[in-house]
Amino acid sequence: MLRDFEIPGRSPVFSKNAAVATSHPLATSAALEILQDGGNAVDAALAACAVQAVVEPHMNGIGGDCFAIVMESDGRMIGFNGSGGAPKAASAEKLAELGVDQITPVSPHGVTVPGAVRAWETLSKAHGELPFDRLLTRAIDYAENGFPVAPRVARDWVKNVEKLAKLPASAAAYLVKGEAPKVGTILKYPRLAETLGAIASGGADAFYSGAIAQDIVDALAELGGLMHPDDLAACHTTAVSPVMRTYNGHTIAELPPNGQGVIALLILGILERFDLRNFDPYGPERFHLAMEATRIGYSVRDQYVTDPGFMDICHSTLVNEDYISELADMVSMDRRIGTLSPSALFPQTDTVYISVVDKDGLSVSLINSIFSEFGSGIVAPKSGVLLHNRGSVFSPRPGMANSIAGSKRPLHTIIPAMGLKGGKPWLCFGVMGGHYQACGHAHLLTNIIDYGMDVQAAIDFPRMFMDLKSHALEAEKTVPAATLEGLRARGHDISLSKNPIGGSQAIMIEPARHLLIAGSDPRKDGHAGGY
Structure with missing residues (x-):
């Protein structure tokens, strides 16, 4: 069904070889560049994600976590849980001893080990085609030589000035003369560029050990945090089997807990x-x-729902x-x-989502997040790493599903997903928006499956949350x-x-017609692309 072209809106993007959908135009461009240079869908998704860690800093960063599902053209899937745990020294008893009765969004105790960089490297080694350092080229360039601030990014930045002004390192990194940057302002992050360069040349170990890791630990310790270099060194990505259930003739695949x-x-x-x-x-x-x-x-x-090692069921x-x-x-x-x-x-008994499908039918559903806008607001000053605040969902009280405990992974809201029809790949999709995401998955899928909307119309459709x-x-x-x-x-x-509720990207796969149909949320700055 064609949209009404007299009403402002977007058409879905139709392509034959490959498709990309992200929430930032520079990320979409980076992914397409990788695909046309011989990379596959995993390479493209990682390159896009790295770019967004620079150009969408309120939503994404190397100081956050990452989840992904990779699906082959025959429908085989594997999931990746790239979330980190609380410091080993953390416990409800320890926080009580410190007089902490609430883990606020800006608390150092809300910072768990950032798992994203380890997840990127793990995905690259397991499924990528290009060298890992090639995937970070565009991100390093934007951090070192500058990028223009996009409209939705600028809108969200204004709301976070007070948060960013609390700490000198955060204010220095993310405010311009004490204010949010305006649309089109060219920003550079030289320290982040150096850190990304170190990761490109030294792999994930360059992030989880040595000077960068110590900088993160020192920044948190100065605020009373419990992170230790050993916590970062122990970071690992877990391969998991997706959980599947049918809905009106379609099989939907999601990752198991600690996600929702x-x-x-x-x-x-x-x-x-x-x-x-x-x-x-x-x-x-x-x-x-x-x-x-x-x-x-x-x-x-x-x-x-929490870390599966701590779930009662x-x-x-x-x-x-x-x-x-x-x-x-x-x-x-x-x-x-x-x-x-x-x-x-x-x-x-805030977040970025990236969808990529390549010419060989490999699909990647990837989501990376620092949770709240600008995460914890804590920046490790020497490395330029902005730290997430995923641990703020922990409770400092014992006896609850999400009570804080050493090495425990917190409840995660970010959830990549896939859809199959007749056992074959059908939809590579995800929704952004923190807690909204599980609700958003159901809303997007019912728009498509029950009401016959195309991917772009389903993404555009009015939303509600609570x-x-x-x-x-x-x-x-x-x-x-x-x-x-x-x-x-x-x-x-x-x-x-x-505010607009969430964001979304989706690519529908139609092998019989050799078509990929992609949509990207107009609530964000990004777009879908293909070739």
């Missing part, structure tokens, strides 16, 4: 019981069901059909569920007023969101 991918599958399982095709995609019934399923799914997530239990049916029975079409108590959920504590809903301004009133009539507290 199983919750996307759980939400889809609840929605499948109601057959969304019976409802207007813009209507209150569709959004009511989606948000009720989300409320249930996220309550389950917060109760159970097996993650497969959360996508058990009997369990999903029990949860679906909680949903009423006429009224919002009241309080979701933990006992009712017991089972019986406050994680109160479950009050927030809607983008493109959601119809009648839908908002219909939700209020069902007992929902709802208001308009102050």
